[in-house]
Amino acid sequence: MKxxxxxxxxxxxxxxxQNGFISLFRDENPLHMDHRFAREKGxxxxxMHGNILGGFLSYxxxxxLPVKNIIIHSQEIKYVKPVYLDEVLLLKAEIKNIYxxxxxxxxxxxxxxxxxAIVVAKGKFQIGII
Numbered sequence: 001m002k003x004x005x006x007x008x009x010x011x012x013x014x015x016x017x018q019n020g021f022i023s024l025f026r027d028e029n030p031l032h033m034d035h036r037f038a039r040e041k042g043x044x045x046x047x048m049h050g051n052i053l054g055g056f057l058s059y060x061x062x063x064x065l066p067v068k069n070i071i072i073h074s075q076e077i078k079y080v081k082p083v084y085l086d087e088v089l090l091l092k093a094e095i096k097n098i099y100x101x102x103x104x105x106x107x108x109x110x111x112x113x114x115x116x117a118i119v120v121a122k123g124k125f126q127i128g129i130i
Contacts, residue, residue, distance in 0.1 A: 001066065001105065006094040009064045010114065011056045013048050013087050021049050047082040053089075053111055053121050060091055061127060073104060075125035081118060088114040096124065103129040 022028060030037040031047050038046045054077060061072060083089065093109040110122040 077123040
């Protein structure tokens with residue numbers, strides 16, 4: 001792996017994903033549960049929990065990168081646009097820096113809607129090679 005290398009994976013926000021998140025973490029805020037409430041607040045419908053994307057990011061780091069002997073040092077995510085049920089997202093990550101002296105790799109990433117490439121979240125993460 002070297003700076004500029006990129007990786008991607010597709011994720012779908014299914015009802016099963018939403019239900020699993022709610023079941024595990026019990027975040028039942030009306031923005032995520034009540035269509036009428038969400039529309040009254042200016043959204044198209046219920047907004048998916050932002051940390052669902054955090055879960056997708058964890059899966060991506062642990063399962064989709066070509067190295068498995070890693071640990072996450074840090075991650076930062078900024079939510080740009082809301083995500084809704086049944087949307088297909090593409091996660092793209094690119095190596096920004098490699099710090100050989102401490103066996104660390106820094107990535108920039110973005111989640112975008114597959115249908116129109118609108119970025120819904122972006123950020124960076126750093127992994128350590130163990």
